[in-house]
Amino acid sequence: MTRCHLAVFVLLSAIACAQSPASSKEVESVFPEAKAFYLDLHLSPELSSHETQTAAKLAARLRSAGYDVTERVGGTGIVAILKNGAGPTIMLRTELDALPVEEKTGLPYASKVHTKDDAGRDVPVMHACGHDLHMASLLATAEIMARSKNTWHGTLMLIGQPAEETISGAKAMIDDGFLTRFPKPDVGVALHVHNLQPAGIVAITPGIHDANADSLRITIYGKGGHGSAPHTAIDPIVIAARTILAFQTIPSREVKPGEMAVVTVGYIRAGTKNNIIPDEAELGLTVRTYKAEVRRQE
Numbered sequence: 001m002t003r004c005h006l007a008v009f010v011l012l013s014a015i016a017c018a019q020s021p022a023s024s025k026e027v028e029s030v031f032p033e034a035k036a037f038y039l040d041l042h043l044s045p046e047l048s049s050h051e052t053q054t055a056a057k058l059a060a061r062l063r064s065a066g067y068d069v070t071e072r073v074g075g076t077g078i079v080a081i082l083k084n085g086a087g088p089t090i091m092l093r094t095e096l097d098a099l100p101v102e103e104k105t106g107l108p109y110a111s112k113v114h115t116k117d118d119a120g121r122d123v124p125v126m127h128a129c130g131h132d133l134h135m136a137s138l139l140a141t142a143e144i145m146a147r148s149k150n151t152w153h154g155t156l157m158l159i160g161q162p163a164e165e166t167i168s169g170a171k172a173m174i175d176d177g178f179l180t181r182f183p184k185p186d187v188g189v190a191l192h193v194h195n196l197q198p199a200g201i202v203a204i205t206p207g208i209h210d211a212n213a214d215s216l217r218i219t220i221y222g223k224g225g226h227g228s229a230p231h232t233a234i235d236p237i238v239i240a241a242r243t244i245l246a247f248q249t250i251p252s253r254e255v256k257p258g259e260m261a262v263v264t265v266g267y268i269r270a271g272t273k274n275n276i277i278p279d280e281a282e283l284g285l286t287v288r289t290y291k292a293e294v295r296r297q298e
Contacts, residue, residue, distance in 0.1 A: 026148070030140040037061065038136035039109050045098030045125045045132070047117060048163040049172075051076045054096045054135075058160050061139055066146045067158065070182075074173030078160030079182050082146060087154025091185035092141065094134040095164035101128040129165070130193040137191070155183055167215045211260065211288040212295055218243075218283040227275035236281040237270050244268070244283070250298060261298055262288040 037057075046054050055076040063069045067080035076096060100117055102124035103110045113125040127133075138158060145156055163169030192210065197203045220240050225233025244265050251261040263285065270281035289295040 026144050027140070030143045033143070034136040034140035037139055038132050041132035041135055042127050043109050043111060043113075045111050045113055045127045046096075047100060047115060047123075047125055048097040048166040048169070049075055049118075050115075051096035051162050055160060055162070058094075058096070058135055058139065062142055062158060065139075065142050067142065073178060073181075074162065074169060074171075074176040076162040077169065077173045077176070077178075078158075079178070080142070080158040080160075081182065082142075082156040082158075084149045084155065085153040087152075088186040089155040089157055089183045091157040091159060091188040092138060093159040093161055093188065093190040094138040095129075095131040095169075096135070096160050096162050097131060097165050097169070098125050098127045099129055099165055100124065101126045103128070131164070133193050134191065135160070157183060157185055167213065208290050211262070211290055214287045214295070214298075216285040216287060218285065220281045220283070222277070222279060222281070224279040225277045227277060230277060233277040235277050237268075237278070240268055240270065240281040240283060247285070255294060255297065259294050260288075260290045261294055262286075263298070264288075 040057070041054060044053060046052065055071060055078055059069045059071050059078050059080070062078070062080040067082050069078060069080045071078055073079050078096075098111075100123035103112075103126040111124070111126045114122055115125055117123045138160075142156075142158055145152070159173075161169045161173065163172065220236045220243065222236030222239060223234035247263045247265065250263050255261040264287075265283055265285050267284040268281060269284075271278040287295075287298050289298055
């Protein structure tokens with residue numbers, strides 16, 4: 001069993017309350033299309049809030065499967081509804097966006113996409129976080145549920161959420177009336193794949209598994225000058241370096257031992273030339289926690 005097979009099984013088990021048991025045979029019947037969709041998505045990733053073609057591909061396939069599809073919810077978001085009589089409304093969610101990461105896997109279907117990011121920089125793009133597999137699993141689940149309506153009742157709501165990586169897509173969909181324009185779900189389910197176990201293995205984690213994540217941007221303002229005369233300037237890069245090291249003492253010295261907290265600086269942007277001290281430096285952070293009180297402390 002491949003990791004893609006497993007993801008389909010996980011999604012199907014999540015809608016057990018809709019009374020639709022899926023057999024291995026049913027999964028195998030939709031797997032070729034799901035795999036082809038996965039490969040296509042992996043070859044053509046799009047950055048957050050720019051998932052135009054990705055959203056269109058997913059919307060077209062869901063519409064072809066019999067779903068009532070609304071596009072451009074909160075930008076490039078998708079809401080697909082399949083009503084099947086009285087019963088609970090079950091919401092399944094997938095993400096649409098990829099990351100500005102260069103793929104170095106050497107796979108025959110490796111992404112070679114480059115594009116301009118929102119700052120105008122040329123960046124590589126890759127589905128490095130598994131969202132392509134999430135979408136393929138959602139499509140396979142949608143196909144099986146549409147073909148087996150005699151075994152369940154209720155409403156199935158499928159969400160294609162944009163801009164998950166920038167933590168802005170969900171809010172954009174809500175601001176666009178998601179909670180008022182569509183049925184209110186009784187249950188909401190999302191999944192995430194990883195490579196910690198070999199394909200064919202299902203692992204269970206007791207308690208909490210995924211952390212809350214906050215995305216932060218910090219600008220440090222200094223005073224520019226020539227690299228030969230640092231005493232005439234206030235170097236924001238040196239301040240940024242000290243700040244980054246200080247951040248690492250927050251989890252180790254300010255959070256109670258045993259509590260989970262991670263502070264990661266994912267990028268630092270400053271300067272344009274090796275002998276010029278810039279006016280400012282920008283840091284991009286992610287802060288991850290399990291508990292609300294630790295999050296407030298961070």
